[in-house]
Amino acid sequence: MSESHIRARDLNWRADASPQAQAVAVAGHIEAALKQAIDERGRASLALSGGRGPELFLRELEKASLDWTRVTVTLVDERWVPVEHEQSNAALILRCMPGALQRASWVPLYRGEGLEVDADTAHRVFETLLPVDVLVLGMGADGHTASLFPHMPGLAHYLSAECEPLCVPVPAEGERLARLSMTARMILTARHKLLVITGEDKRRTLNRALEEADPMSMPIEAFLSAPMDIFYSPEGAQDS
Numbered sequence: 001m002s003e004s005h006i007r008a009r010d011l012n013w014r015a016d017a018s019p020q021a022q023a024v025a026v027a028g029h030i031e032a033a034l035k036q037a038i039d040e041r042g043r044a045s046l047a048l049s050g051g052r053g054p055e056l057f058l059r060e061l062e063k064a065s066l067d068w069t070r071v072t073v074t075l076v077d078e079r080w081v082p083v084e085h086e087q088s089n090a091a092l093i094l095r096c097m098p099g100a101l102q103r104a105s106w107v108p109l110y111r112g113e114g115l116e117v118d119a120d121t122a123h124r125v126f127e128t129l130l131p132v133d134v135l136v137l138g139m140g141a142d143g144h145t146a147s148l149f150p151h152m153p154g155l156a157h158y159l160s161a162e163c164e165p166l167c168v169p170v171p172a173e174g175e176r177l178a179r180l181s182m183t184a185r186m187i188l189t190a191r192h193k194l195l196v197i198t199g200e201d202k203r204r205t206l207n208r209a210l211e212e213a214d215p216m217s218m219p220i221e222a223f224l225s226a227p228m229d230i231f232y233s234p235e236g237a238q239d240s
């Protein structure tokens with residue numbers, strides 16, 4: 001890992017030998033931050049990413065001894081598909097944390113009202129959650145995070161602090177489904193930001209993002225600033 005870059009940006013880096021150890025550490029970190037928010041403000045909010053990465057730590061988080069009735073759970077991004085679809089991020093969260101979500105206030109992003117309408121609805125809900133207490137990012141091998149993809153139309157605006165919408169529609173492209181994504185104004189203001197990555201490939205991607213410092217080609221770079229805790233395990237969860 002590019003330690004000088006990590007230090008220069010004041011990022012907290014934690015490496016765990018196995019995906020299971022990483023999952024326990026991530027869930028523990030989220031649990032502590034949510035408890036702190038409940039103690040301080042009576043309520044807590046949690047925004048989760050989807051994809052292949054989160055499954056193990058979500059299953060650990062499900063076991064947390066938290067008052068979930070005081071927690072609002074939502075998504076950093078979503079594929080614009082109903083929950084029955086195999087690529088739905090909501091489906092992953094509901095499958096891995098059924099008990100917690102029965103008690104928590106669950107805010108899905110997909111509502112089936114149209115891509116733009118659903119983005120606008122999510123924007124209005126996000127306004128009530130700003131700043132979110134705990135926000136967990138993942139990262140694709142191409143350096144995308146949330147559903148902010150390299151060089152996609154509108155990216156520079158979505159990454160800027162001046163972008164008014166907190167959630168934007170991302171039209172389908174090629175094989176990629178249409179999506180909904182948080183923008184930088186929502187992501188960067190989170191009280192606790194986590195990035196969870198597994199596998200050597202993703203470590204190399206992160207290194208490149210830190211070294212090249214070009215958020216248009218690697219959007220994750222826009223979010224690599226303190227406060228951020230990065231959890232890394234060299235063995236990919238999907239390979240275990």
Ligand SMILES: O=C1O[C@H](COP(=O)(O)O)[C@@H](O)[C@H](O)[C@H]1O
Binds near residue numbers: 053
């Ligand atoms: O498409 C997505 O990709 C990223 C990374 O996912 P992974 O499968 O490579 O772990 C994820 O953070 C995002 O929420 C998801 O919609």
